[in-house]
Each structure stands twice: as structure tokens, then as C-alpha cells.
Amino acid sequence: MNTTDIGICTWSVGNDIDRIRNVLTQGGVTRLHLDVSAAARFQDTVANEAWTVSGMMLSFPQEDYSTLERIRKTGGIVPDAHWQHNRLLALDAIQTTAIWRVPFLSFHAGFIDAAHPSTYDCFCSRLTELADASRSAGVKLILETGQETATELKQLLEHLNHPALGVNFDPANMLLYGKGDPIAALEVLAPWVVHVHLKDALPSTDSTQWGIEVPWGEGAVGVQRFFEQLQSIGYAGYAAVEREAGSQREADMLSALQQTRNHLKSVP
Numbered sequence: 698m699n700t701t702d703i704g705i706c707t708w709s710v711g712n713d714i715d716r717i718r719n720v721l722t723q724g725g726v727t728r729l730h731l732d733v734s735a736a737a738r739f740q741d742t743v744a745n746e747a748w749t750v751s752g753m754m755l756s757f758p759q760e761d762y763s764t765l766e767r768i769r770k771t772g773g774i775v776p777d778a779h780w781q782h783n784r785l786l787a788l789d790a791i792q793t794t795a796i797w798r799v800p801f802l803s804f805h806a807g808f809i810d811a812a813h814p815s816t817y818d819c820f821c822s823r824l825t826e827l828a829d830a831s832r833s834a835g836v837k838l839i840l841e842t843g844q845e846t847a848t849e850l851k852q853l854l855e856h857l858n859h860p861a862l863g864v865n866f867d868p869a870n871m872l873l874y875g876k877g878d879p880i881a882a883l884e885v886l887a888p889w890v891v892h893v894h895l896k897d898a899l900p901s902t903d904s905t906q907w908g909i910e911v912p913w914g915e916g917a918v919g920v921q922r923f924f925e926q927l928q929s930i931g932y933a934g935y936a937a938v939e940r941e942a943g944s945q946r947e948a949d950m951l952s953a954l955q956q957t958r959n960h961l962k963s964v965p
Contacts, residue, residue, distance in 0.1 A: 698933060703957055704728025704751055705950055706894070706939040707735060714742055720947050721748065724954040730754055730892075730937035733790045736797065751935035752801035752839065752865070752892050755790040757783050760805075765874070765907060772844060773807025774823045775816075787827050795834035801892050802836055803865040809845045809853055825857060832861035839863040839892055843870025847882035854889055864889040867939070868918040869896035873908040879918055880926050887930040894939040895953050910942040913953035924960050 703726050710716040712735040721727060727746070731739060733753040743750065759779045761767040770776070774783055787804070794802040806824055810816045831838040838861055842850065854862060864886050868879035876882070883890065897916030901908040914920045938953040940946045 698927065698936060698961065700726070700958055700961055702728070702751075702933075702935050703954060704730060704749075704935065704937045705954070706730045706732075706754070706937050707739070708732045708754065709938070709940045709946055709950060712738070714739065716947060718742075718746065720950050720954075721746075724951050725958075726954060728935065728937070730803070730894075730935075730939075731799075732756075733793055733802065736793050750797060750799045751937060752803055753790065753794045753797070753799055755787060755802055755804040757786065757804075759783075765905060768844070769808050773805045774827070775807035775810075775820060777819075780823065784823070784826070788830055791827070791830050791834050791836055791838070794836045800837060801839045801863070801865070802831065803839045803841055803892065805841045805844055807844065809849050811849065811852070821853070821857060824862075825859060828857070828859045828861040832859075837861055837863045837891060839865040841865050841870065842867050842882065842886070843874040843876060846876045847871070847885035851885050851889075862889070863891040865892045865894065866890045867894040867896055868923055869894070869898035869908075869910060869916065869939075872898040872900040872917055873910060875901055875904050875908065880922050883923070883926050884930065887932075890930070890932060891934050893927070893932070893934065893936045895936055895957060896939040896941070910940075912940070912943065912949040913938065914956055920956060920960070924957075 727748050729750050730752050731750045733755050759771050761771045871879040871882050897913045897918045899909045899916050938950045940949045
């Protein structure tokens, strides 16, 4: 990874083009992980500003992150009542990503429930359908980490063995969802990781409650050991700063960009 591989997530500042321009300019970067729902609105600006897009991001309208219990029930492609609508949204997002000639489309697929075969088989069938469409479009569908342990996600990916599936590794999500140490998880998922988020968090002391997202470098991820692990697994892809909490997101994102730049300069 080098400094040209670093960017920011557009939804961190509500897909506000002026705020994004400010962070990119001050941060000295030009790369975006772009919310696919805002793609049409960003098209001219991305071209005029010579910004580049490392990946698109898809979310679903029924998703409710108010509690861990609610997102378990509403997340991703799992809810039967929303599947047909979400299927169309996902297929459209895949085509948009392909038209933009962007390599990756990320999303939370939803909680993996391998303990119930019928539910798991349905989940796998839906994910395979979307992965097949992605392969046909020349796009890799990358699964956001956090809603399962690294081992559970590895088992799913090995079971499906699909060339169009990969991982967007978010270390903070492992802590926010209480799904294990992100450094160990990164090693487990290394063969599939093609994109990463730079986001930090403190784990919850209560398994039924969210952890707390904090600015990059102030949580339990461990910035130095995270970058060392990326280097250890031979990661050479993109990294996007994500900030989904706090009252000074631009400043937090700029700090994360500077910390990352400082680290990369120190690597032999």
C-alpha cells in the first residue's frame, strides 16, 4: 500500500460533496469509497476533480442499526419480506459499479446463521445469485466484516468458493459487534481481503450492546499492529478512512489520513 491507495468513505460526511472536497484537499488524497446511491450526483464532480473511486458501497433501506438485535433482524439480504426489492437494488448497484469501471461493490450481507440449514441455504443461494451477476459484470462483491466472526465468514467463503466474492475488512466492526480481535481476524481472512476501512472502536463490555466507535488511533484496533498485519499478509490494496460517529468527522478523518501517511513513510 502507498499514499495513492488511501481515500475516504463518502457516507462518513453524508455524501456532501463540499465536505468531501474539503477533506480530500486538506488530506492530500483523491480516492473515494463511494455510496452507490449517490453515484449519479457525484459523476460530474468525480470527473472534473480527477478523483478516483476504489469501490462502491451498497446499503438497504430496511436496515436498522439502532440496536444489535434490530440489525440482526433487518440486515442485508436476510429478511425475506425485503429480498425481492433488495435483489433489484443489488443488481442495479452491480451494473452501476460496472458502468463506472470500479472493481468492487461492498455491502453487509447480513448475519450468517449456519446453525439453521434452511436459513443458511437460502442466504447462500441469494448471495450466489448476486455473486454470479457480479462476475458477469466484471465486479467483485466484497463483504463487509463485523456481523460474524472471522471463522464464520471464512467458512462461508470456502463453502461458496466463488471468484466474485471478497472481503472489505473493517477492523472496528469486529469490536463494535463483539466478534473478536481484528488483528487475528485479518490473518484468518487474508486470502479474501481486497479492500480495507480505517476505523477504530472500543469493544462493549456487554455482548448485547454496541461497542463505541472512536477516532482512528484512539481505540482497541492498535494502528501500528494493524498496519504490521497488513504488511505481514502482503496486502497491497486500497484503504478508505471511515467515520460514522462523533461531532468532528472531518477533523477525525484528516487525522486518520495523516497517521496513515506517517506510517507509510516510515515503512522501509
